[in-house]
Amino acid sequence: MNNNEVDKRDILDKEPFSYKLTKDKKIFIYWNxxxxxxxxxxxxxxxxxxxxxxxVKEVQLIMAKITGNFKHGNEKDNKIK
Incomplete structure (x- = not known):
């Protein structure tokens, strides 16, 4: 499965995740x-x-999976129909 199939709404293209590595090898992961x-x-x-x-996009996907902040496609659509 390629990244385009996983991130159909191109959310990861906006790079919402970032990380910081400290001297003592701790990694702080940030979302927005x-x-x-x-x-x-x-x-x-x-x-x-x-x-x-x-x-870059693979790194975004890895951070999304680690944090659990990734949409699985089963969320309700809040748009008015």
Missing amino acids: GKQVLILKGKESQRFLDKIKSAD
């Missing part, structure tokens, strides 16, 4: 500028290994 998760130890190293060879 708000801190949502801290990774440390083995989790931190696994994240770094996953993103090492990933492109």
Whole structure:
């Protein structure tokens, strides 16, 4: 499955996720500028290994999956019909 099938609404193109690596190898993950998760130890190293060879959109998808802040397509559509 490619990224276009996963992110059908192109939300990850806007790069809502970011991260910061600290000197003590903690990783702070942010969504729209708000801190949502801290990774440390083995989790931190696994994240770094996953993103090492990933492109920007893949990194966004990895962070979305780790944080759980990713739409699965089963949410109700709030648009007036």
